[in-house]
Amino acid sequence: MTTTTDRTMIDALATVAREAAEGGYASALSALGRLETDGAMHGLVDAITLLLGRVEAREIRLEGLVTGTIRALVAAEDAKSQWTAGHSFRVAGLAVRVGQHLRLTRKRLRELHYAALLHDIGKIGTPERILENTTPQLAPEDFEEMKMHPVAGEEIVQKIGAEFKSIAHAIRHHHERWDGGGYPDGLAGESIPVLSRIIAVCDSYDAMRMNRPYQKGKSPQEIRGILENGRGRAWDALVVDALFAVLDAGAAG
Numbered sequence: 001m002t003t004t005t006d007r008t009m010i011d012a013l014a015t016v017a018r019e020a021a022e023g024g025y026a027s028a029l030s031a032l033g034r035l036e037t038d039g040a041m042h043g044l045v046d047a048i049t050l051l052l053g054r055v056e057a058r059e060i061r062l063e064g065l066v067t068g069t070i071r072a073l074v075a076a077e078d079a080k081s082q083w084t085a086g087h088s089f090r091v092a093g094l095a096v097r098v099g100q101h102l103r104l105t106r107k108r109l110r111e112l113h114y115a116a117l118l119h120d121i122g123k124i125g126t127p128e129r130i131l132e133n134t135t136p137q138l139a140p141e142d143f144e145e146m147k148m149h150p151v152a153g154e155e156i157v158q159k160i161g162a163e164f165k166s167i168a169h170a171i172r173h174h175h176e177r178w179d180g181g182g183y184p185d186g187l188a189g190e191s192i193p194v195l196s197r198i199i200a201v202c203d204s205y206d207a208m209r210m211n212r213p214y215q216k217g218k219s220p221q222e223i224r225g226i227l228e229n230g231r232g233r234a235w236d237a238l239v240v241d242a243l244f245a246v247l248d249a250g251a252a253g
């Protein structure tokens with residue numbers, strides 16, 4: 001027969017299991033540590049604690065492996081152009097802070113981090129003479145070729161596996177514009193995936209700061225002016241505002 005105390009304990013364990021299933025291992029483990037148990041229940045809670053600890057350790061190792069593999073891919077892309085080295089890592093760091101400000105879930109933040117790191121991975125297939133271009137504007141045919149990189153990036157990242165489907169989708173659309181004038185699909189407004197809208201703003205922000213062979217990086221004031229001007233036209237106004245909030249909070253330069 002199940003007593004009231006057992007019932008309460010079973011309910012508490014069910015809550016812990018649900019929390020762990022959502023990836024909240026730390027809070028699940030600390031909830032387990034707070035349970036007051038005796039007898040058989042004590043043994044059960046101990047066993048669940050051990051199990052969760054091992055699953056969490058395995059997940060951390062797996063996450064490290066995935067992140068390391070992605071970093072290696074990005075480093076391969078960075079090696080192609082001295083002018084853009086480090087860009088993807090900076091965009092990823094900033095995008096995650098903007099995503100946190102927009103209160104994305106932990107799962108979406110993880111996807112955002114990976115998509116931002118890999119957003120230009122398709123440039124691996126772009127000829128170096130285009131990447132190393134030293135003029136402010138590409139020749140029309142070179143620009144057309146450059147415009148292929150979001151689709152190439154989506155194709156590369158899709159191959160990682162089904163879990164990377166929405167990451168690949170975010171990469172495909174990172175050059176769309178809020179007003180529909182971007183590429184590759186001319187999506188507009190909220191039909192552009194939110195992760196792509198965040199990457200678009202952070203990508204532009206970092207690109208404007210970078211020194212290029214043909215132009216010096218812009219000042220923070222100039223960049224703010226450009227983003228303000230494109231707010232609601234080139235970029236999602238809410239994302240631009242979130243970036244300004246992150247910059248004002250001093251979380252990024």
Ligand SMILES: [Fe+2]
Nearest residue numbers: 119120174175
């Ligand atoms: Fe790009």
